[in-house]
Amino acid sequence: MTALTTNAPGFKQIAVEDFRLTEEPFYLPIRDEVELFETAYADSVPVLLKGPTGAGKTRFVEYMSWRLHNKGGHGGHEEGVPLITVACHEDLTASDLVGRYLLEGDETRWIDGPVTRAVKNGAICYLDEVVEARKDTTVLIHPLTDYRRLLPVEKRGELLEAADGFLLVMSYNPGYQSAIKDLKHSTRQRFIAIEFDYPPRDQEAIIIERESLVDAATAMELAKLAEKVRNLKEHGLGEGVSTRLLVYAGKLIHGGISRRRACQVSIVWALTDDREVQRSIEEVVASIFDD
Amino acid sequence: MSIADDLTARYAADLRGFGAALPDDFATGARAMSAHLSDEELEAWAKAGIELANSSLRAWEAAAEYFRASADIVERLGTEGIARWAAQATELSSRSSLIAAQFLKSTPEALAVLQPEDLEEWAQQGDRLCRGNWKSIALAQLYFQISPSLFRSLSLPSVGRLVDVIDQLTERSYELATTALEGSGQIFASLSGHDREPFLRFARAVTRASWADTRLYFERGPKLIERIEAPQRAAFLDLAGRVTTEVGRQGFPLFSDAAEALGGMATEEHGAYIAFASKIATGSPTAAMEYLKSAPFVATRLNPDQRSLWEQEGLEILAVEHNPEGAEAYFRLESTRAEERMRALSSRVELSSINSMLRMYAKALSGEPVSVHSAEDLVERGIGWVTESAASTEGSSIYLPPYVATFPEQEANFQVYKVFTTHQTGRMEFGSFDYAWDMPGAHVASTGPRREVAAALRRQEQGIAAPKAEAVTAVQRLFNCFDDRNLIAGLFTVVEDTRVDALVSREYGGIRRWLKRLQDHEIGRRPKVEEMALRQAFVENLLRASLGQAEAIRWPIMLREYMTDGIAALRMVEQAGATVQDSAEVAGALYDIATSIPNVRMPNPDGKFDFEGASQEMMDVLPSMPGGGEGGPDMPGNQQEMAFENPPQPDFRGDFKPELVQLMAKLKLQQEGGADAGGSLTKEQLMELLQNSVELSISEWAEGDLDQSLGMFLDNLQKEAGTPAGDKKGEKKDGDASADGGKGEGPDEGELPVEVTWFYYDEWDFRAGDYRPRWTRVGERVSAEGDRDFYEETLRKHHGLVMETRKQFEMMRPESFKKIKRLEDGDELDTDLAIEFHVDKKAGAGPSARIYNRRNKIERDVAVAFLLDMSASTDEEIEKQKVKHSGKDDDDDDNFDGDPRRYFQWLAARRAKALVEPPKRIIDLEKESTVLIVEALEAIGDSYGIYGFSGYGRDNVEFHVIKDLDEQMSERVERRISKIEPIRSTRMGPALRHTIHKLDEYDAKVKILILVSDGRPQDHGYGRDRTEKEYAVHDTKQALVEAKRVGITPFLITVDKEGHDYLKQMCDDIGYEVVDDIESLPRRLPTLYRHLAAD
């Protein structure tokens, strides 16, 4: 990493726009998402990543930012494409995104919000779980998705034009399926959508193995388990088990926890509080693992 | 002249005037007695006789007996004894000469057993029975008549006790007393010595507690105790006696049931049972008998060690918790505690307790919406499955035996269920029913078409009729290629099960160990190969190999190659990647081998083909397909071939019926009108399939009536196909009614027979302080439809009210709160925004003054269920109720000041009114109120369900769905409302529980349950007897508490003004309202609802 500033001993702080991945993140392409993203990026087409939680969306964006950087950089970024991530939530305000004035002694000082920084620095701006944000906040980004790529900074009466290399990426989990928490069509229709789903058994096994360092056979069994548990979606479970949880299970197993116990804490209990469903999944675990 | 003749002459005058024979009797007696007596003694004897004859009107008859019997007993009694005897007779004669006569007559016989000094006591016993009336005289007479034979089995004091019993009975019925006495001789003769006294003791207890049962006891008692271990009978009878003394009339039925139960148990255990029963009898006699009654059932679940733990718990309820009612319920097995304890202790596993877990498990494994049912259900459906003990699947559901007790440990039995389920799921998961015509397998090429041509040629050559119609399914077409369908079907089953087991082992490492254990267990249950004919033995050996038990093979060494080839072929499907296509090909290859083996019985006379153990070669053989062609070794000589029969299937694999499953899938497709259904099937085709299929056992069909049976069968199949896959009518556990498939099955246009779905619920026994598990059965059905008039009429009649409530309800719309942020004005200040505002202002950046928040009402999320009492009591007319309540009797002319004219005027007016407007009943008001509330709820947009309940007995609580929670309001609902009518009883608890279950399943933030009734829970068996209300009231209250526990707000509305309202007292912490003016219910209900749903 570059441009570290040290404020206090043992405390490292880094400006968001300076954040770069220095190591290649592991990402296993499942379909044509890499190609799609690269092409979209080249043409500044905003991207919406759709899919359940823990399916690799965040990892994918990290990977893409690294990859674009290492390809020699689009738009002349010598240091590649920075990635600025905003985790969205209900109380997120426009100021949180664009920037605000701060009091400094008797003075006030303006500081840029993450979106503004991304716009200025030609970074990939990743709005994670965008449905969580209020609709009137989301509207703010609309002009950025136009061909003009502008960001209005109301409080300063400015209009910022996005630097080369800037790209707006959002993630969205359609699983919640609630009428209130849905994207506005006017927002949605400004993005191309890449669908993410949990990878097929073989590929998921590779991911688990790589990420958790468990042996290949166990990784395969975990992936099989995932497939079975996902069969219960809508039949007792709201969501299937995520790749993320499988990786956790793999890590515990790698760390010496028995396989059944590892699955119990990282899969069964993480997924549901319903005793009956828990019991059923535990039995599936017990059928697959004999210890 | 002898002294005797002299006496005869002397007393001739005294003897005259009585019966003609008396002088002769006297003469004969006197002559015989003279040999034993001195003259004076003879004189005294004669005098005593004459006195006796004169003692009462017909006493001469007694005297005749006296004269006749004396000589036989004089030696035993001696002179003095005879005199005492005569005195006793005279005493009796003062009561009745008949009694005296019988006494005298029976004396010789009695003395065969009694001592002379016993006569006094004997006479008194008879005397006791005599009360002066003729019935008692007859009874006493009977007593003297039969008691000599009684003495052969009972001692004199015992007979005395019997007399007590008889005497007691006479207070109620002489007839019964007489019958009992008459029978007693035989009864006591039949009882063994040790049992007589205890039998009598208990007889006394029964007679005292419930005299009428004495007859039953005398009739059945000996038989009942006969089956109890001899040394234990006394203890048992005494226990029963103690119980009877305490519980009274229930005593005998308890005894009889307990004896019956005990009699069915192994005799050597009786002692232990009775000992424990006696132990609890001190705390609760009833519990002791209930315990014995339950013993046979308990014994099927628990071994002796487990049983004593189970007993201990019950004893604790009694001795430590001092709760006899609880102990009774416990030992009667009507308490949740008893059942849970048993379940925990028992190694046996019940399907019902793990059904829904297994269902989810099967869904996870197969990815299909599978359901799990008891195998009994599948048999009942009459679509070709017949074994209840084995697992099976018809492609969309899995059927399992109702319980498993294969192994001594519970865990192992549970694992058995898992293996069963995994294997059946495996058939779906691994495509056992997906066989397609002429598709190559992963390891073997398809030979289908070749075989088909060969079969056609063969049939032509041999003049066998070809199939009459084109095959319906791929499996059928495959089987058509073989002459022996039974054989090919059996082989296909073995091979496919081998493949599935291999896959299960490979895919589910955790199951492997248990599968192995079950396979080992199955091997122990296989029929003996040595007793089979050769071809059959071949298939059996394959099956053993497929169970991973090649070492259990028994086969003639001379024919080794056949077996080795067979096993090698079987191993083909154990390889990774093998599909059902491979299985079909391997089965075909095995068929070829099998048909080259004659089905003759071993051993051969020359011993050449004797069975031997498996060779190493067989066990280690590698997968390969047989080469075919080259002539094998010599076959055993030309014996008569036997008919081929497939060896039985191991339970965990169960029936495999691919032909039927494929047929059903096809029928289903057709009924769904799929364009790809491939044209419709002809009746001919179907008949052809069914007639030939070996998956139906022909014995099921009445002989000669084949066509009709097949037709019926086809009907069943089509019915099956017509209903969607997954959960169907099958039994549902409470709280578990179908996570899937439960909905959207509403009958089409209402012409279908009522489809009832059953649910089971516990019931609260307040005495035991425990639930009675699965005590009630609720049948849910869609309510019948009437015409719409009622609905429209009600709307018209209450037009004003309808408009008013609608408006009120519309105003309620947004009621739940949500914070709205960033407002220019509001009821709270947002600190963050306020600070920002100030900083912005300082920076001079046109700040936004939107710094307020407001709590706003938005979206409602309320679900309400209305439960209407449809019991017969709601049929009561309101007029009548009012009248009764006012406590006045209108027919009483006081009301009309004695003026009959006024009365007639009143009557005429009332009649006229009744003509125009038939009298209103509670149910009518319930209906009207329903209409109004529906209108109101439609305005507000809350989810609501309307249900009615009634029924009779705990097994049949009717639950009528008028409108389900997730159903749209429709004309049909209107029709159902008009059809609401009073039916039978009111078992509120289960109806409430079912409604709670429905609400609980429904997704809403606020849930309300409103029960509208007349306040009288009442049903057959809903309480100790007809008049008891407490039980019903407590159960109802408990159900309401259960509602609160799951976050439902219950509310009760009763329309009862007569103080019939038994619920009120109980419902202190539950919303409650008695609607004062009954007719205001329609107005009141919406208002009430508004208040309820507002908070």
Ligand SMILES: Nc1ncnc2c1ncn2[C@@H]1O[C@H](COP(=O)(O)OP(=O)(O)O)[C@@H](O)[C@H]1O
């Ligand atoms: N295709 C993939 N390649 C590599 N890792 C993956 C992939 N998909 C999922 N993962 C793993 O799953 C975890 C969770 O993924 P993440 O990107 O955080 O999910 P999301 O953002 O969709 O909720 C990652 O940390 C990574 O370990």
Ligand SMILES: [Mg+2]
């Ligand atoms: Mg993420």
